Amino acid sequence: MKQIQLRQVSKSFGDVEVIPPLDLEIEDGEFVVFVGPSGCGKSTLLRLIAGLEDVTSGQVLIDGADATAIPPARRGLAMVFQSYALYPHMSVRRNIAFPLRMAGLDRAEQERRVDEAAKVLNLTEYLDRRPGQLSGGQRQRVAIGRAIVREPTAFLFDEPLSNLDAALRVGMRLEISELHKRLSTTMIYVTHDQVEAMTMADKIVVLQHGVIEQVGSPLELYRAPRNTFVAGFIGSPRMNLLEGAEAARHKAHTIGIRPEHIAISTRKGDWQGVVGVSEHLGSDTFFHINCPDFAAPLTVRADGELDLSYGSTVFLTPDLAHLHRFDDNGLRLT
Amino acid sequence: MATQHSQSVARMMMAPAVILLLGWMLVPLTMTLFFSFKKYLPLRGGDLGWVGFDNYVRFVSSSSFWPAVATTLIIVGGVLVITVLLGIALALLLDQPMWGQGVVRILVIAPFFVMPTVSGLVWKNMFMDPVNGFFAHLWRFFGAEPIQWLSHASMPSLVMIVSWQWLPFATLILLTAIQSLDTEQLEAAEMDGARPLGRFWFIILPHLARAITVVILIQTIFLLSIFAEIFVTTAGAFGTKTLTYLIFQRVLESQNVGLGSAGGVYAIILANIVAVFLLRVVGKNLDA
Numbered sequence: 001m002k003q004i005q006l007r008q009v010s011k012s013f014g015d016v017e018v019i020p021p022l023d024l025e026i027e028d029g030e031f032v033v034f035v036g037p038s039g040c041g042k043s044t045l046l047r048l049i050a051g052l053e054d055v056t057s058g059q060v061l062i063d064g065a066d067a068t069a070i071p072p073a074r075r076g077l078a079m080v081f082q083s084y085a086l087y088p089h090m091s092v093r094r095n096i097a098f099p100l101r102m103a104g105l106d107r108a109e110q111e112r113r114v115d116e117a118a119k120v121l122n123l124t125e126y127l128d129r130r131p132g133q134l135s136g137g138q139r140q141r142v143a144i145g146r147a148i149v150r151e152p153t154a155f156l157f158d159e160p161l162s163n164l165d166a167a168l169r170v171g172m173r174l175e176i177s178e179l180h181k182r183l184s185t186t187m188i189y190v191t192h193d194q195v196e197a198m199t200m201a202d203k204i205v206v207l208q209h210g211v212i213e214q215v216g217s218p219l220e221l222y223r224a225p226r227n228t229f230v231a232g233f234i235g236s237p238r239m240n241l242l243e244g245a246e247a248a249r250h251k252a253h254t255i256g257i258r259p260e261h262i263a264i265s266t267r268k269g270d271w272q273g274v275v276g277v278s279e280h281l282g283s284d285t286f287f288h289i290n291c292p293d294f295a296a297p298l299t300v301r302a303d304g305e306l307d308l309s310y311g312s313t314v315f316l317t318p319d320l321a322h323l324h325r326f327d328d329n330g331l332r333l334t
Numbered sequence: 335m336a337t338q339h340s341q342s343v344a345r346m347m348m349a350p351a352v353i354l355l356l357g358w359m360l361v362p363l364t365m366t367l368f369f370s371f372k373k374y375l376p377l378r379g380g381d382l383g384w385v386g387f388d389n390y391v392r393f394v395s396s397s398s399f400w401p402a403v404a405t406t407l408i409i410v411g412g413v414l415v416i417t418v419l420l421g422i423a424l425a426l427l428l429d430q431p432m433w434g435q436g437v438v439r440i441l442v443i444a445p446f447f448v449m450p451t452v453s454g455l456v457w458k459n460m461f462m463d464p465v466n467g468f469f470a471h472l473w474r475f476f477g478a479e480p481i482q483w484l485s486h487a488s489m490p491s492l493v494m495i496v497s498w499q500w501l502p503f504a505t506l507i508l509l510t511a512i513q514s515l516d517t518e519q520l521e522a523a524e525m526d527g528a529r530p531l532g533r534f535w536f537i538i539l540p541h542l543a544r545a546i547t548v549v550i551l552i553q554t555i556f557l558l559s560i561f562a563e564i565f566v567t568t569a570g571a572f573g574t575k576t577l578t579y580l581i582f583q584r585v586l587e588s589q590n591v592g593l594g595s596a597g598g599v600y601a602i603i604l605a606n607i608v609a610v611f612l613l614r615v616v617g618k619n620l621d622a
Binding site: 071072074077078079082086088089150 | 524526528
C-alpha cells in the first residue's frame with residue numbers, strides 16, 4: 001500500500017490562506033496531475049506533500065502513517081524541480097549518486113544503481129560531464145535519474161517541462177509516461193499546461209485559488225466538467241461559454257459548447273455569424289466566428305480542407321448531445 | 335567591437351585614461367629603480383653616486399629582512415584564515431531571515447568605513463591599553479592580570495585589529511554569493527537526505543568556492559602592504575616589522591633612500607607574483 005492521503009490540509013503564509021482545508025487521496029501507482037492557472041497553489045500543495053513546507057493544519061498520510069512531522073528526506077519521496085536543481089560542481093555520475101551517498105550506501109551498490117539509471121535514461125555517455133555541459137533535455141533526465149535511484153514511494157514533479165522548448169517537451173512527456181508505465185510507481189505531477197495534464201494523467205486534480213475544483217480521469221473532466229472553470233480550463237481550444245437568451249432557451253444561466261461540437265455550414269444553421277480570424281493547423285482549422293447574438297466570438301473547429309474567407313457569412317449548429325449547462329453559480333446542471 | 339571604425343574610436347576614447355595610469359605607475363617605478371642603484375643619503379651627503387647592486391645585497395643580507403618577510407606572511411595568513419572562516423559563519427547568519435536585518439547588515443559592514451589609522455588608535459587606546467582599556471577592565475573584572483596586548487601579544491593583537499577591519503569585506507562578498515545560491519538546489523539536497531551539515535559541505539561550500547578565491551586574492555594584495563595599523567600601534571617594535579614597514583624605516587628613519595628603494599623593488603616583485611596569480615585565477619573564475 002503506497003498511498004498518499006491529505007486530510008483537511010491547509011496552508012497559510014502569514015494572514016494569507018493559500019490553501020483552504022482540502023482532502024485528497026492518491027492511490028498506489030497512479031499518475032496524478034495537479035493542474036491550474038499560475039498562483040492556484042498547485043506547487044504549494046506538492047511542496048506540502050514533499051515536506052518542504054509545513055502544513056498549517058491537517059495531516060499528510062503516506063502509506064497510512066502520519067508523515068506530517070517527518071522531514072522530507074525520510075518520507076521516501078523524490079522530487080524533480082522546475083529548474084532541475086542539479087549540483088553544478090558535481091559530474092552527472094556524482095549528481096545521480098548523491099542521494100545514495102547521503103543514505104550511506106557502499107560504493108559498489110552506488111555504481112550499480114547509477115549505471116542502471118543511466119541506462120534507462122540514455123545518459124551512459126554523459127556520466128562524466130558537468131550539468132553545465134548538457135542540454136535542457138539531458139539535464140531534465142539527470143534530475144529524473146537522481147530521483148529514480150532512490151527507489152522512492154512516489155515521484156513528485158514540479159513543472160518539469162516548462163523550461164524546455166515545444167518539441168522537446170512532447171518528447172519528454174512521452175518519456176515520463178513511459179517511465180511511469182515501466183516503474184508503476186506513484187507520480188504526482190504539477191503543471192499549468194492542460195495538454196500535459198490530459199495526455200499524461202490517470203487522474204487530474206484541477207485547482208483554483210487553492211480549492212480543488214474537480215478530480216477525475218481526463219475524459220471525465222472533458223465530458224462532464226463540474227463547473228464553468230473546469231469547462232474552460234480543460235480542452236483546447238477552450239470551450240465556448242455563452243450566456244443570455246440562447247442559454248435561457250436551454251434553461252441554464254450559462255451554456256458551454258466545445259469548438260469540436262459545432263457544425264459549420266455556409267447555407268443553413270441555428271446561429272448566424274461572420275468569419276473572423278482563422279487558424280490553420282493543417283489537419284484542423286479553428287475559425288473565430290463573430291455572432292451578433294453573443295458578446296464574445298465563438299471558436300469552431302472544422303476540417304482542415306474547409307476554406308472560408310475573412311468576413312464571409314456562415315451558419316453554426318451546436319451538437320446538443322455535447323451541450324453543457326451551468327447554473328448561475330457556474331455549477332453543472334444535469 | 336563591431337567595426338574597424340568603432341574599434342579605433344574606442345581606442346582613442348580610452349587613451350587618456352591609459353596614458354594617465356601609465357604615467358601614474360611609470361614615474362614612481364622609474365624613480366624607485368633609479369634610486370635603488372645609488373647611494374643616496376639626504377642628510378648625510380646626498381647623492382653619493384652609483385653603487386650597482388650594493389643596495390639589493392645589503393637589503394637582503396640585513397638581519398631584519400627574513401623576519402620581516404615572515405611577519406608579513408604571518409599577518410597575511412592569519413588575517414585570511416580568520417576573515418574567511420568568520421566571514422562564512424557571519425554570511426550564513428546574516429542570510430537567515432531576522433528582525434532588523436537591514437540595520438544589522440549595515441552595522442556589520444561599518445568597520446570597513448573606519449580609516450585604518452583611526453581603527454588602529456581606537457583598538458590601541460580603548461581596547462588594548464593595559465591600564466584603562468576595555469580588555470584590561472574585563473580581565474580585572476574576572477580577577478585576572480590584564481594582558482599587555484601590544485607588547486606581550488603583539489602579533490595576535492595586530493592580526494585581530496586587521497581581521498576586524500577586513501571581516502566586513504569578506505562577509506559582504508560571501509553573503510552575496512550565498513544569496514545567489516538557487517534555493518531549489520538546497521531543497522533538492524534536503525529531499526536527497528542531506529542533513530544541514532551535509533548541505534553546507536556539499537552544496538553551499540562548493541558554491542562559495544569562487545567567492546572565497548576572490549576574497550583571498552584581493553585581501554592578499556591589500557594585506558601585503560598594511561602599514562597604518564602597525565605605525566600607530568607598535569611602530570614596528572615587538573616583532574611586528576613587515577616588509578613594507580622595513581622599507582619605511584630604511585627610507586625615513588635611516589634616511590637611506592637607495593636602500594629603501596631596493597627594498598621597494600623587492601616588494602614590487604613580490605606584489606607582481608601575486609598579481610599574476612590573481613589575474614590567472616580570478617580571470618578564469620570570471621570566465622566560467
